[in-house]
Amino acid sequence: MNFFKDMDVRPLLLVPVLALLAWPLVGSGSTWLTLTVAGLAMGMIIFIMASGLTLVFGLMDVLNFGHGLFIALGAFVATSVLGHMADWTGSGQWWRNMVAVLPAMGIAMAVAAAVGLAFERFIVRPVYGQHLKQILITMGGMIIGEELIKVIWGPLQIALPLPEAMRGSVFWGEAAIEKYRLLAVVVGLVIFAAQMWVLGRTKIGLLIRAGVQDREMVESLGYRIRRLFVGVFVAGSALAGLGGVMWGLYQQNVTPQIGAQVNVLIFIVIIIGGLGSTGGALIGALLVGLMANYTGFLVPKLALFSNIALMAAVLLWRPQGVYPVVNR
């Protein structure tokens, strides 16, 4: 796949460079390894949530500030599904835990996809090509969604404990690495690989990549890009739902504001990555995850600011993000 062969590798180096720069500041090698794995896990979860949004922007120039709603929905659906499967999540056996978690993920994705379909039809479609209205109406949509979540699940924080076998850590020397974070890295890599396969090896993927670059030309070739966009919007919503499940388990609790909180990180990620770039979103997510964990350990009060500073630094280097989409 020419994706990698012709890829500019310098942005890829940012991730190891950031990790290596943090090492002397953190001091302890084992603490550094723990923080690094935590950062990569966080980054992978953010990538899952952000990858759909970046394609939505790339394809149709749509700024969807309501993306966080699908994340929140995913997390809350997980609380309901896992809450009903306490016997399975309470078991110390991995396979029994997975029998609970996989349906929770599947149902969360299905609910987020269905709401995404309605969101596109009734909220986004009337404001194609109007950025200011898109921002206002999608934010409004998310606020309404949050209120509906409060009606259904209540306004309070709900615990979302990790299934039994996913708790605890594995030790590598003195470094403690949480099992769930390793799982998050694996799931993130699987999602990334699947996306790369679809984008690089299927005609639908080719159309998405082409549409991100020049949607008018895709239409001139005889393809209805709006149908493609709806498909990407729904898939992106489903991925956000999956990310919501994983983020909720990562935080071990969910609040109705979870989507709005993560929205900030997601927008930082897709801006760092280059709007419309899946590979860029991965790099951006890993950088944000690592930065949040290192600064959270070193200077906790600067955790959010550090990611904004990171975005500013990247934009000074590459004003259109690390992998700007050609022709845009």
Add this chain to the structure above:
Amino acid sequence: MSTNLLTLEGVHTHIGAYHILHGVDLVVPRGQLTLLLGRNGAGKTTTLRTIMGLWQASQGRITFQGEDITAMHTPQIAQKNIAYVPENMGIFADLTVKENMLLAARQAGHASQMDEQRLQWIFGLFPAVQKFWNHPAGKLSGGQKQMLAVSRAIVEPRDLLIVDEPSKGLAPAIIQNMIDAFQQLKASGVTILLVEQNINFARQLGDTVAVMDDGRVVHAGTMQALAEDEALQQSLLGLSL
């Protein structure tokens, strides 16, 4: 069957507050190469984009094979077997040459399903397309990109090929290559509507010609008649062929 493949009758186009086309009347005869000439800003590109539905005609009628396509959306128009090469070529720079071609081959789900015999014919017209088959299209030269853009338009048989300034910015040697290719395309029987500013290019290829000025067609006839009438050339185009 009508001898005219495409007909525009009194077509007006507005872009925002600007009134660009002021009642364009144009016929494109079947099996011929029709040239659309005119000064910069005469409305040639707008006419092509209006035919393709990229800008909607505010008044008038466009018929293709006798069917009214005026209000159709771009994908529907393209599916009528019309291929369009825009002025900026519309190459997907992040995709390889092969991927660009595959996208244009609507019948093929995979590269192996593209018509091999037709591909070989295209490679004969434009050897660079074969040479750079697996290269990113964004790394091609301007001339190679233009060859790819035309190749993409003909990767499957089309009834009408609409091309906007294929010689723009090309070196003379490549222009001659492009002229040879269009002559072969003409010989294959495809109907072509071409916007062109390069007069040498136009004279060698055109069967019929329409000259535009100020958003209207101000002259229509054969290329030969225009080429032989210096006074007409001067009055319409401000130059001699």
